[in-house]
Amino acid sequence: MASFNKVILVGNLTRDPEVRYTTGGTAVTEVSLAVNRQWTDRSTNERKEETTFVEVTLWGRTAEIAGEYLSKGRPCLIEGRLQLDQWEDKETGKKRSKLKVVGDTLQLLGSRGDGGGGGGGSRPASRDSSQSEPAAESVPSRAPDQAFYDDAPKAPSDDEVPF
Numbered sequence: 001m002a003s004f005n006k007v008i009l010v011g012n013l014t015r016d017p018e019v020r021y022t023t024g025g026t027a028v029t030e031v032s033l034a035v036n037r038q039w040t041d042r043s044t045n046e047r048k049e050e051t052t053f054v055e056v057t058l059w060g061r062t063a064e065i066a067g068e069y070l071s072k073g074r075p076c077l078i079e080g081r082l083q084l085d086q087w088e089d090k091e092t093g094k095k096r097s098k099l100k101v102v103g104d105t106l107q108l109l110g111s112r113g114d115g116g117g118g119g120g121g122s123r124p125a126s127r128d129s130s131q132s133e134p135a136a137e138s139v140p141s142r143a144p145d146q147a148f149y150d151d152a153p154k155a156p157s158d159d160e161v162p163f
Contacts, residue, residue, distance in 0.1 A: 005081040007101050009054060011035035013074050019067035027063040031056050031070070033078065055100040056080065062106050075109040
């Protein structure tokens with residue numbers, strides 16, 4: 001039987017990430033995402049909202065990028081997999097378990113100064129990525145007459161469109 005374990009989350013961080021390092025020197029950070037769901041109750045025609053808090057563990061360069069660029073309230077997209085952690089409680093001796101997400105990729109959303117909402121973003125930072133610097137966040141488009149551009153960006157002509 002085939003199996004598939006993939007999670008895609010978009011939400012806001014509930015706290016600032018703190019990067020730690022294993023004895024082997026690998027970066028690790030745990031973040032918590034608040035993921036909102038909105039719907040309309042058909043019986044009362046009332047708008048409702050539900051928030052789910054999800055714990056996510058990031059490793060390697062992805063963890064370092066999260067520590068550098070993310071802060072409480074910042075929106076992001078995380079792709080990863082579900083993992084079940086099991087342990088025995090030292091105080092009670094009972095078996096405990098917790099379902100969490102191990103993040104493989106991270107995409108920053110919004111702008112740098114943005115605490116929430118917005119579009120834009122950066123290239124996904126992959127756990128296996130060998131890039132030394134994170135991708136720069138996208139800059140909102142501006143009017144061509146501003147000094148920001150040397151030349152105004154031009155739309156491709158019909159001859160240049162490949163389809």
